[in-house]
Amino acid sequence: MNECLFCKIVAGQIPSDKVEETGALYAFNDIDPKAPVHVLIIPKKHIESALGLRQEDRALMGEMFLLANKIAKQKGIDKSGFRIVTNIGADGGQAVFHLHFHLLGGRSLGWPPG
Numbered sequence: 175m176n177e178c179l180f181c182k183i184v185a186g187q188i189p190s191d192k193v194e195e196t197g198a199l200y201a202f203n204d205i206d207p208k209a210p211v212h213v214l215i216i217p218k219k220h221i222e223s224a225l226g227l228r229q230e231d232r233a234l235m236g237e238m239f240l241l242a243n244k245i246a247k248q249k250g251i252d253k254s255g256f257r258i259v260t261n262i263g264a265d266g267g268q269a270v271f272h273l274h275f276h277l278l279g280g281r282s283l284g285w286p287p288g
């Protein structure tokens with residue numbers, strides 16, 4: 175867990191461009207944005223992916239969606255629309271194994287994903 179990149183970001187050991195913070199969550203700009211708005215929303219506690227969620231994390235997941243909505247409004251993409259994505263495992267395209275939502279918007283996003 176000490177080797178986890180996003181745990182290090184939460185701990186301030188690796189710098190990040192903070193967008194929002196709550197008691198349980200941290201949101202920051204993606205270092206390699208795929209859209210004009212590309213914010214990562216993560217729980218401060220280490221959970222490997224959405225697959226690692228437990229019953230006790232139900233409220234946390236609700237908070238993650240509510241924080242995503244708040245940031246979407248702040249960034250002015252709530253009316254135009256946006257996407258919340260969480261990649262899981264190899265075929266899902268997950269590169270960092272600490273649960274995160276990608277909040278993407280500010281342009282028309284293609285579907286289906288590649």
Ligand code: 5GP
Pocket residue numbers: 179188190191202203204205206207214260261267268269270271
């Ligand atoms: P995944 O592919 O795991 O769903 O997404 C990982 C995301 O983390 C990628 O969009 C990548 O650009 C982003 N990322 C990787 N390393 C860093 C970093 O050190 N800082 C920030 N802000 N984002 C990172």
Ligand code: ZN
Pocket residue numbers: 175178179180181182219220221271272
């Ligand atoms: Zn972690």
